[in-house]
Amino acid sequence: MAHNYDNNGFGTRAIHAGQEPDPTTGAVIPPLSLSTTFKQSAAGVHKGFDYSRSGNPTRVNFETAVASLEKGKHGVAFSSGSSVTATVLSMVGAGSHVLSVNDVYGGTYRYFTKVAPVNGIETSFVDLKEAASIKEALKPNTKLVWIESPTNPTLRLADIKAIAEYTHAHGALLVVDNTFMSPYFQNPLLLGADIVVHSVTKYINGHSDVVMGVAVTNSDEIHEKLTFLQNSLGAVPSAFDCYLARRGIMTLEVRMQRHEENALAVARFLETHAKVTEVIYPGLESHPQHALAKTQQTGFGGMVSFRMDGTLDNVNKFLGKLNIITLAESLGGVESLIEVPAVMTHASLSPEQRAALGITDTLVRVSIGIENQNDLIQDLDIALKFAY
CATH class of the missing domain: 3.40.640.10 (Type I PLP-dependent aspartate aminotransferase-like (Major domain))
Structure with a gap:
């Protein structure tokens, strides 16, 4: 039995x-x-x-x-x-x-x-x-x-x-x-x-x-x-x-622990970057619903979204320079994936609908993987410097 x-x-x-x-x-x-x-x-x-x-x-x-x-x-x-x-x-x-x-x-x-x-x-x-x-x-x-x-x-x-x-x-x-x-x-x-x-x-x-x-x-x-x-x-x-x-x-527990650990470190790094205008991650104290997150979640996950300064051209320069983080749709894998919702996962929405939801051309979504944390931050840092 x-x-x-x-x-x-x-x-x-x-x-x-x-x-x-x-x-x-x-x-x-x-x-x-x-x-x-x-x-x-x-x-x-x-x-x-x-x-x-x-x-x-x-x-x-x-x-x-x-x-x-x-x-x-x-x-x-x-x-x-x-x-x-x-x-x-x-x-x-x-x-x-x-x-x-x-x-x-x-x-x-x-x-x-x-x-x-x-x-x-x-x-x-x-x-x-x-x-x-x-x-x-x-x-x-x-x-x-x-x-x-x-x-x-x-x-x-x-x-x-x-x-x-x-x-x-x-x-x-x-x-x-x-x-x-x-x-x-x-x-x-x-x-x-x-x-x-x-x-x-x-x-x-x-x-x-x-x-x-x-x-x-x-x-x-x-x-x-x-x-x-x-x-x-x-x-x-x-x-x-x-x-x-x-x-x-079988590895969901240890993967989620590493996803969160890496995501929080990446989110904190992005918050300090001059060319990043907003970082959205429920684990940050700056998230408007951080308190709610703590009441109904036991952690904050591996998804981070952020807004870049400039235009879609700057975003594309940034994406083209990334080496470890892969430009691709989907999320939740062991590898880090990055995408631009306005022209990828949410392109089926009208421009008006995207605007109402705050899905702008410079909003970037990252699924933070379980790679080495320092490698991920360095990859983002180099690409952001290249973008401007």
């Missing part, structure tokens, strides 16, 4: 939850289950698996681990973070209203505005810097509230506990995208969220070689709906991707 690790520490759960040695061979790492179908002892009688889209041993291993790390009961894995969004939205039905934080991830915004309306779902976007702002935005048919904290790329926080209270008083569900914090630094289910979602592609896998998503919940009813849709819509991850992501989870 599998051991329950729920009362153990994060690092122990990251290594052992769902990861029992193989009962037949004793293999410490369970074998990768690539089979698409499973032998039945009689018609309709099987050992818990019949067809790999409906359930796969390697996927269950991964789902069990993430649920444990998020202090949740059920994990449901998908082929991408975007497919998690689509599946969760499929729960609410035509004629429903969804309320989203205004500076939501660009891919989520695209789904809410371009795809959800086709399915009869309306979405409103609201600035939730003050949790009470949600009250005026809720409608009689609001079924779902979707937030990120911190947001991408401006690293604004939402008071998850307060928003959960307003949402539940209205009879709606709260979904929190916890991708930026990972389960190591924040557990939204403990703050009242009904569903926590992640782009597993980012910190949970952590090695920039898997595209995946996951949803975690404590509700049996929500879990039943999500697994039905997971099977029916079919946006399931491959067993190999689940194997890789489960392997990535």
Whole structure:
């Protein structure tokens, strides 16, 4: 019988939850289950698996681990973070209203505005810097509230506990995208969220070689709906991707500790630089929501955004001079990645929308990796000097 690790520490759960040695061979790492179908002892009688889209041993291993790390009961894995969004939205039905934080991830915004309306779902976007702002935005048919904290790329926080209270008083569900914090630094289910979602592609896998998503919940009813849709819509991850992501989870604790350590050092360096006009990092005392971050997070993560002096031309000179930090989209890998949201990850927003959110041409987002801290700071210093 599998051991329950729920009362153990994060690092122990990251290594052992769902990861029992193989009962037949004793293999410490369970074998990768690539089979698409499973032998039945009689018609309709099987050992818990019949067809790999409906359930796969390697996927269950991964789902069990993430649920444990998020202090949740059920994990449901998908082929991408975007497919998690689509599946969760499929729960609410035509004629429903969804309320989203205004500076939501660009891919989520695209789904809410371009795809959800086709399915009869309306979405409103609201600035939730003050949790009470949600009250005026809720409608009689609001079924779902979707937030990120911190947001991408401006690293604004939402008071998850307060928003959960307003949402539940209205009879709606709260979904929190916890991708930026990972389960190591924040557990939204403990703050009242009904569903926590992640782009597993980012910190949970952590090695920039898997595209995946996951949803975690404590509700049996929500879990039943999500697994039905997971099977029916079919946006399931491959067993190999689940194997890789489960392997990535084993080092999540030590990776997140190093990401944060490096990010804080980089943020403090950037704050002292004459050509940097603003540094946005929840771990800095200068962040307007630093106090809130300390109440709902156990750390501050590895994402840093900052504004450079000058124009996009200066930004491009700076980017072209970097040697260790790579110009690329995505985040959460062991390597440091840098991007310009206005022309990369958030280019699908209109200029007016970007301006309203503070996504200017000189706003730069960095996913701080786990390289040597001094090397990262030196790389940034040399490139910033070259840019002007």
